Amino acid sequence: MPNFKPKKMKKIKKKGKIKITLDKKHKEKMLEFQNIKENLIPLFDNELEDLKKKFKNSNNIEEKLLIKEKIKIIKKKKKKKKKKKKKKKNKKKNNIY
Numbered sequence: 001m002p003n004f005k006p007k008k009m010k011k012i013k014k015k016g017k018i019k020i021t022l023d024k025k026h027k028e029k030m031l032e033f034q035n036i037k038e039n040l041i042p043l044f045d046n047e048l049e050d051l052k053k054k055f056k057n058s059n060n061i062e063e064k065l066l067i068k069e070k071i072k073i074i075k076k077k078k079k080k081k082k083k084k085k086k087k088k089k090n091k092k093k094n095n096i097y
Contacts, residue, residue: 036081044078 048071055067 033085036085044074047074
């Protein structure tokens with residue numbers, strides 16, 4: 001007759017949190033950069049080209065000013081996206097070394 005009492009198997013409960021690994025985070029960032037490179041930047045370029053054509057063809061001064069403002073806004077957005085991409089890559093390089 002054994003001197004110990006056998007224990008029941010414990011059930012592990014999941015709390016709904018998904019583990020985020022470094023690899024998953026890296027894939028997310030790389031997909032984000034790829035999206036910026038393949039989708040957003042060409043979209044901004046196309047919009048800029050269209051607005052520049054409209055700017056050249058329009059005769060109204062008010063319309064030209066509105067178009068010029070839109071061009072500035074799009075250029076800023078494009079610059080932010082490119083800067084974000086460079087910033088993240090530079091940050092990675094600094095963490096590696």
